[in-house]
Amino acid sequence: MERMIGVIGGSGVYQIDGLEEAEWVDVETPFGAPSDQILTGRLNGRQIAFLPRHGRGHVHTPSTVPYRANIFAMKELGVTDLVAVSAVGSLKEAYAPGDFLIVDQYIDRTFAREKTFFGPGLVGHVPFAHPTCAQLSALCAEAARGTGTAVHEGGTYVAMEGPQFSTLAESRLYRSWGADVIGMTGMPEAKLAREAELCYACVAMITDYDCWHPDHDAVDVAQVVATAMKNADKARALVAALPELLAASKGCDEGCGQALDGAIMTAPAKRDPAMIEKLQTVMGRVL
Template sequence: MEKMIGVIGGSGVYEIAGLENAAWISVDTPWGAPSDQVFTGTLNGVKMAFLPRHGRGHVHTPTTVPYRANIHAMKAMGVTDLVAVSAVGSLKEAYAPGDFLIVDQYIDRTFAREKSFFEPGLVGHVSVAHPACARLSAACAQAARGTGVQVHEGGTYVAMEGPQFSTLAESRLYRSWGADVIGMTGMPEAKLAREAEICYACVAMITDYDCWHPEHDAVDVAQVVATAMKNADKARALVAALPGLLAAPQSECPCGCTRALDSAIMTAPGKRDAGVMAKLSVVAGRVLKG
């Protein structure tokens, strides 16, 4: 299988020197339009696809991001390795604004989003016990270290609905759970990537201490944007290093990401809705054929 690296993140992540044959491409999906067109190109001989999660100009709220359309578009483009770059708040003293954390677990506290490609007429249950691809996460950590940023490998991301930031009581609650960072877009993105059998990793860029820290002001947009802008160059350098770490062709992921649907479909073949099967022909076609 030909390697293609996908990146979902801020609008500036795709501004990488050396990207060849760059073009914006529109992708249609059964779940409507993605957040934006997909920016494609080739970097050091590896195909790349970039999608601004909130759209250029930040037009989508965390709730209205079309997560299913975004993941479908990445799968349809041929993405094999999908890296999410996300701004988050820290829930631990040791994880400071400006640091990067490679996420390996999630607590999903969202409630107003469609979280699965499967629906009545075609029922599927996929395991997300280990939602991040260890192989891809390790490559992201290596690439991040090369930028000189402080990198923390492994951590739990609390996905909140938003768009408001946490109350102090909520922030303290999430800390008591042992969570490491908090954000608004990690779910259902990671779950949908698993259903689509795409290797997925999240690079969390820490911008603030949420509101729990007694020596820091409560988080606001200006603080988040300022820290994110300081880290923009390092995020681009991280992405630019990935082709060199992930260029080798690979038919199967050793973590099992590419076979996540092997035993997921519950609906008997004779009871499967043809319309739903058609909608899922891209993300689940491997197990629906025949």
């Protein structure tokens, strides 16, 4: 089966240029509509799907992004490899605004979001010790280096609820934990991608130093947007390089596509038929 790239674009990345056969399509899901229509087409010969996480015009808050619908829709379209592009704040001096960081760990501090496809009548638990796909992440790092951007491979992303930025005390706390960057949309996106058995990688575009840095003003939207827009062209160049890199790579051996093996706890006779029907797209392989 040919691997298909999906891209979820964060702040500043609302469009992918250069697509052949480009079309914005509607995708219906049992969890409602995704954040926006999904842009489909071919990029350097490979099928790709792009979704602006906040919607074109930035209409969704971090808490109201329909994460389940977004992941479900990507799976419905045939995506196998999902790349998330996210604007983040830096918690370390060495990670400067304008740099890219390839995330490999998360600390989930969100509390107002639905975080699983499972529910009453169909209970399951997926492994999540390593929440991103190392193989896809390595391809993203290679593509990012090709843009001339400073790239940091591996780092911990603190996902906060928002939409307010951190207090100084919170920022200092997260630094004491050894976290590297902070954002508002990394969770539950990564968790849902794992449940949907997608290879998932996160390219974090650093826009600011959060509020801990003594030489850095308090974070404001104008600053974040300005840096995000500067990064957007590099993010699009990164995405453009991925089809060729993916085509030349071996298939994923990280087990992402088998994440649901042994995950479902509910006995077959007790499984809710409505839940089984609802989740065929993301879990049909094991249901």
